[in-house]
Amino acid sequence: xxxxxxxxxxxxxxxxxxxxxxxxxxxxxxxxxxxxxxxxxxxxxxxxxxxxxxxxxxxxxxxxxxxxxxxxxxxxxxxxxxxxxxxxxxxxxxxxxxxxxxxxxxxxxxxxxxxxxxxxxxxxxxxxxxxxxxxxxxxxxxxxxxxxxxxxxxxxxxxxxxxxxxxxxxxxxxxxxxxxxxxxxxxxxxxxxxxxxxxxxxxxxxxxxxxxxxxxxxxxxxxxxxxxxxxxxxxxxxxxxxxxxxxxxxxxxxxxxxxxxxxxxxxxxxxxxxxxxxxxxxx
Amino acid sequence: xxxxxxxxxxxxxxxxxxxxxxxxxxxxxxxxxxxxxxxxxxxxxxxxxxxxxxxxxxxxxxxxxxxxxxxxxxxxxxxxxxxxxxxxxxxxxxxxxxxxxxxxxxxxxxxxxxxxxxxxxxxxxxxxxxxxxxxxxxxxxxxxxxxxxxxxxxxxxxxxxxxxxxxxxxxxxxxxxxxxxxxxxxxxxxxxxxxxxxxxxxxxxxxxxxxxxxxxxxxxxxxxxxxxxxxxxxxxxxxxxxxxxxxxxxxxxxxxxxxxxxxxxxxxxxxxxxxxxxxxxxxxxxxxxxxxxxxxxxxxxxxxxxxxxxxxxxxxxxxxxxxxxxxxxxxxxxxxxxxxxxxxxxxxxxxxxxxxxxxxxxxxxxxxxxxxxxxxxxxxxxxxxxxxxxxxxxxxxxxxxxxxxxxxxxxxxxxxxxxxxxxxxxxxxxxxxxxxxxxxxxxx
Numbered sequence: 001x002x003x004x005x006x007x008x009x010x011x012x013x014x015x016x017x018x019x020x021x022x023x024x025x026x027x028x029x030x031x032x033x034x035x036x037x038x039x040x041x042x043x044x045x046x047x048x049x050x051x052x053x054x055x056x057x058x059x060x061x062x063x064x065x066x067x068x069x070x071x072x073x074x075x076x077x078x079x080x081x082x083x084x085x086x087x088x089x090x091x092x093x094x095x096x097x098x099x100x101x102x103x104x105x106x107x108x109x110x111x112x113x114x115x116x117x118x119x120x121x122x123x124x125x126x127x128x129x130x131x132x133x134x135x136x137x138x139x140x141x142x143x144x145x146x147x148x149x150x151x152x153x154x155x156x157x158x159x160x161x162x163x164x165x166x167x168x169x170x171x172x173x174x175x176x177x178x179x180x181x182x183x184x185x186x187x188x189x190x191x192x193x194x195x196x197x198x199x200x201x202x203x204x205x206x207x208x209x210x211x212x213x214x215x216x217x218x219x220x221x222x223x224x225x226x227x228x229x230x231x232x233x234x235x236x237x238x239x240x241x242x243x244x245x246x247x248x249x250x251x252x253x254x255x256x257x258x259x260x261x262x263x264x265x266x267x268x269x270x271x272x273x274x275x276x277x278x279x280x281x282x283x
Numbered sequence: 284x285x286x287x288x289x290x291x292x293x294x295x296x297x298x299x300x301x302x303x304x305x306x307x308x309x310x311x312x313x314x315x316x317x318x319x320x321x322x323x324x325x326x327x328x329x330x331x332x333x334x335x336x337x338x339x340x341x342x343x344x345x346x347x348x349x350x351x352x353x354x355x356x357x358x359x360x361x362x363x364x365x366x367x368x369x370x371x372x373x374x375x376x377x378x379x380x381x382x383x384x385x386x387x388x389x390x391x392x393x394x395x396x397x398x399x400x401x402x403x404x405x406x407x408x409x410x411x412x413x414x415x416x417x418x419x420x421x422x423x424x425x426x427x428x429x430x431x432x433x434x435x436x437x438x439x440x441x442x443x444x445x446x447x448x449x450x451x452x453x454x455x456x457x458x459x460x461x462x463x464x465x466x467x468x469x470x471x472x473x474x475x476x477x478x479x480x481x482x483x484x485x486x487x488x489x490x491x492x493x494x495x496x497x498x499x500x501x502x503x504x505x506x507x508x509x510x511x512x513x514x515x516x517x518x519x520x521x522x523x524x525x526x527x528x529x530x531x532x533x534x535x536x537x538x539x540x541x542x543x544x545x546x547x548x549x550x551x552x553x554x555x556x557x558x559x560x561x562x563x564x565x566x567x568x569x570x571x572x573x574x575x576x577x578x579x580x581x582x583x584x585x586x587x588x589x590x591x592x593x594x595x596x597x598x599x600x601x602x603x604x605x606x607x608x609x610x611x612x613x614x615x616x617x618x619x620x621x622x623x624x625x626x627x628x629x630x631x632x633x634x635x636x637x638x639x640x641x642x643x644x645x646x647x648x649x650x651x652x653x654x655x656x657x658x659x660x661x662x663x664x665x666x667x668x669x670x671x672x673x674x675x676x677x678x679x680x681x682x683x684x685x686x687x688x689x690x691x692x693x694x695x696x697x698x699x700x701x702x703x704x705x706x707x708x709x710x711x712x713x714x715x716x717x718x719x720x721x722x723x724x725x726x727x
Contacts, residue, residue, distance in 0.1 A: 012289075012379035019372050039409040043395055043402075050397045123389045124410055125369040280371040281297065 023273035030127050037130050037137065044109075044138030059142035060149050063097045070097070074214045083216050087245055088157050091150075095244050096213040096237050098150055099171070102143040103179050103233065104204045110135040110183025111200050114191050114279065121279050128276045129269070132183040136176060143172070154244070162246030171239050178232055178261045181268040188275040191283050212237050217253075229253060232260040285381070286343035287462060287493050288367070293376035295337040295362050295517075334549065336362040338517045340376070344495070346461070349488040351508035351525055352497045353532050356552045356670060359517040360497045364388060364464050367495065382461025382493070385412055389466070391451035396440035400431055400450055403439050407454045421457045428483075429453035449476055456483045463487060466497045481506065499671040501529050501607040516550075533605075533653060533672060541565075541572035543673045553586070556593065557658045557667035560585040560635060564654070564676045573677045576649055576698070580642040580676070585635060586658055586668065592630040595662055598638040601655040602647075603672070610652070610696050613640060616661070648698040649680040 030037075049055040067090055075081040075089035084092040113135040114121065114128070121128065154161070190196035211233040212220075220228050228234055235250070235257025242249045337359045344350055354360045365371045367378060368386035393410035394403050404425055408418040418425075426432055429449045439447060465484070484507055488494055498504050504511065504525060511528035513521035521528050541564040545551035552559045563583040566574040574580050584598050599614035615638050617624040626636070653675045658668035 012381050014369075014378075014380040014384065016366065016369060016373065016378040016380070018375055035415050036409050039406055043398065043406055046402065047395060047397045119389070120393055120410065122365075122370060124386065124392045126410065126412075277372050280365065 019277050023270070023276075025269050025273060026127055026129075030129065033126050033130060036126055037134055040130060040134035041137045044134060045141050048138070056142075056145060059145040062142075063094060063101045063146055064149060066101070067094045067097055070214050080215050080219070083219055085216065085218070085247065087159075087241075091153050091157050091159065091245075092216070092241070093214060094150055094153055095241050096211075098143070098146045099175050099237060099240050100208060100211065100213045100233070101146065102139050103175055104208065105142070106136040106139040106176075106179035107182045107186060108200055108204060109139070110179065111186030111190055112197055113183070114187040115194070115197070115283065118283050121283055128279060129184060129272060132187040132272075133180055136179045136183050139179070140172075140176065150244070159245060161244050164243045164246055164249055167239065167243040167249065171236060171243060174239075174258060174261055175236055177265050178236070181261065181264040184272040185264075185268040188272045188279075191275065191279055207231075207233065229256050230260065232257040232264070236261075287346040287381045288342075288344040288495070289379040289381075290340060290342045290367075291377045291379075293337055293340045293363075293366065293378060294335060294374050295359075295366060295371070296374040297334050297336050298332065332549075335517045337366070337373075337514075340514070340517075340519045342512060342519060342522060344493055346382075346493055347488075347491045348510060349494040349496065349508045351504040351511040351528070352495060352514060353499070353501075353504060353511060353528065354514035355672070357550055358514045360514050361388075361466060362517075363514065364466050364495065364497055368464050380462060383412070384462045384464065385458040385460035386464040387411070387455045387458070387466065388464070390448055390455065392455075394439060394447070394451060397438060399438055400429075400435045400442070403450065404454055407451065408457075411455060411458055412460065413458065417459075425453045425457050428456060428479075445476070452476070452480055456480065456487075459492075461493060463492055463494045465494060467499065501533070501672075505529060505607075533651075533675060541570050541674060541676050548587070552656075552670040552673075553658070553668040556588070556590045556660075557596070558587045558589065559656065559658070559668050559670055559673075560587055562654065562656055562670070562673045564674060571676070573679055576647070576678050576680050577644050579644045580647070580678075582640045582642065582654060583637060584639075584656055584658075585637045587635055588631045588633055590631075591633045593660065594628055594630055595660055596631055596636075596667075597627065597659050597661050598640075599657040599659060600640055601657075602642070603653040603655060604696055605651040605653075607653075608696065610647070614659075615640070645700045646697055647678045648693060648695055649678050651675055651677050 049058060052058065054061065070093045071081075071090045075093065081089035081092075110132040113131045117131050120131070186196055186200065210228075210231055217225075217228070217234060217238055235253040235255075238250060239254050239257070241247065340359075340363065352360050352363065362371070364386065365388070366373050367380075368384060368388065370386075370388075391407065393407045395406060398406065404422065405415070405418055409415070413421075426435060429446075429452075431446060431450055431453075434442065434446065439450070442450070481503060484494070484496070488507065494507075496504065496507060508525045510523065511521075511525040512519055513528050513532050521531055542561065543563075544561040545559060548558050561583070562585070563570050564574070565571060565581040565583060566578050568581075582600055584600070586598070588596070597614045597616050599612060601612045602610045604610055613619055615624055615627065617627050653672045656668065656670045656673055657666060659666050
């Protein structure tokens with residue numbers, strides 16, 4: 001074992017004081033703990049499908065089965081398949097379901113991540129944002145697996161994406177940011193009010209019906225369109241479809257989503273940092 | 284040399300009493316806001332009781348020091364470590380740390396049962412603040428320390444609790460921050476492994492690291508720490524040489540002797556199920572801190588049961604001598620009770636219970652003894668109350684064993700009158716027979 005370096009700092013390395021009213025966002029510290037983000041993500045990925053028969057196949061089965069049900073129910077019965085702008089309904093639904101499944105799983109696990117980590121929060125220090133954050137990034141692996149099936153579907157229906165596909169990384173980033181924002185907000189609230197745990201499934205369900213997952217945005221009456229666009233998932237899901245199917249991108253829609261997502265992220269970060277102080281005491 | 288840890292007037296206040304205020308549901312908050320809008324607007328802190336878990340603690344620690352932190356349960360030791368390790372924030376005051384901090388508040392921080400030993404070493408190491416490269420470098424050392432080479436790729440959920448502890452401590456023991464905060468982690472594991480851990484801790488100390496060590500194990504504190512802090516009711520009441528502080532703690536910490544009563548339930552040892560009310564030492568029905576060596580000693584434990592219908596409650600007493608060695612442990616289970624046990628597996632109604640254990644006369648040696656009390660629920664084991672060193676009493680030699688030919692001190696932890704028989708076997712002088720003859724006799 002190496003002898004510890006003598007403490008020859010002229011300035012203290014760490015100063016502990018009661019928190020200020022307006023906390024900082026501690027980006028530098030998050031950067032210092034980047035390896036921990038990786039390890040917690042890796043843990044969640046490793047553990048998720050442990051002791052399951054089908055393992056990682058669930059990452060494909062989840063959106064696939066939902067897609068089949070939706071195709072039968074909404075595509076055929078409700079007749080949405082004639083409004084997709086020429087895109088076969090299964091691909092249309094799947095392209096929406098893929099980011100949606102990622103997003104909804106991410107906010108569900110992320111929203112419950114803090115209260116499921118009591119043993120960490122009360123026993124060891126690290127920037128708490130890492131917990132809901134890693135819960136989201138762990139979902140990216142499933143997201144990537146799901147894309148493989150999407151490519152297969154598009155190949156089957158002989159669809160070729162265009163240059164707009166280059167927008168995809170940005171869309172993934174935007175979805176992740178939004179999921180982290182919502183996840184941080186829900187998880188912090190969950191520490192104080194355990195109602196959140198029960199409310200999350202309903203929020204997810206309602207949010208899905210308010211987003212253009214099973215139907216195209218064009219079906220929304222013009223009067224309601226503005227309100228509809230305030231949902232950042234609208235621009236994101238439409239963006240995915242446009243990018244994948246080579247359709248023109250609605251830049252205004254996407255810009256609205258980006259602005260709202262950024263606001264949500266900043267707000268949630270500050271909210272989280274303010275709530276964070278009490279975590280160890282009230283969890 | 285400048286201090287590596289500088290704590291200035293550190294205080295931490297908790298709101299307690301109305302637990303739901305901190306930990307409630309949204310509905311309760313809304314209902315409260317509706318019922319009492321003025322109070323809510325004016326800050327509802329007024330409705331809650333407050334408790335200073337820590338009050339105006341100031342202390343400096345020099346680099347390379349190993350400092351023990353002792354005190355009774357609920358005194359504020361753990362709060363102190365939690366603030367130092369940044370798990371919770373202070374209400375006021377300031378701490379300056381001139382080095383990296385590693386804290387070990389539990390064994391197996393971040394262990395995941397579904398991961399293998401190898402994977403858990405990385406995960407736990409990262410959580411405790413190690414870099415990946417650092418873990419890789421020390422990996423073999425950690426595995427060797429844990430003695431688990433063969434089970435590295437076994438899922439941890441199949442480990443025995445001993446194996447789990449060994450692996451967990453091995454990871455923690457290889458942390459190399461300048462400041463190490465340790466909370467009672469040596470209380471687990473078997474004796475041999477505990478010894479190994481103590482050795483490792485001493486190593487750490489010898490390498491110039493600064494260690495803050497919270498423990499109820501006075502033997503360990505004595506062995507490891509040069510200096511000790513005594514915390515009582517959130518205040519730093521003593522700061523000095525370990526031997527002096529431990530002695531003061533054991534004297535004062537045991538409530539000055541033969542009786543400890545907790546009128547304030549908030550301060551009483553225990554949890555939401557059981558709260559300790561009183562522990563007493565009596566001799567012939569009278570509370571006494573000095574008992575005669577030839578008299579029975581009654582240890583009386585009173586506790587509140589707050590969970591109607593609780594079963595399998597067991598009051599356990601550890602009797603310790605002045606070195607902290609456990610002389611005996613006993614409990615009121617049907618198997619351990621010499622009398623028929625009346626309550627153990629029956630549903631206990633809510634209320635105050637009293638359990639009395641009688642230590643026989645002419646059993647303990649003279650000297651100072653301490654009592655540690657546990658109340659546990661058995662099968663599966665849940666520790667409801669843990670109250671180390673709640674009281675002390677002194678056993679006095681009345682001279683009974685000296686009356687006819689007894690010496691002063693009888694060495695030993697216990698001094699029991701045992702049945703002896705002595706008889707005359709051969710009433711004659713030692714026969715001076717030649718050795719050869721004996722050999723012949725044996726041949727026959």
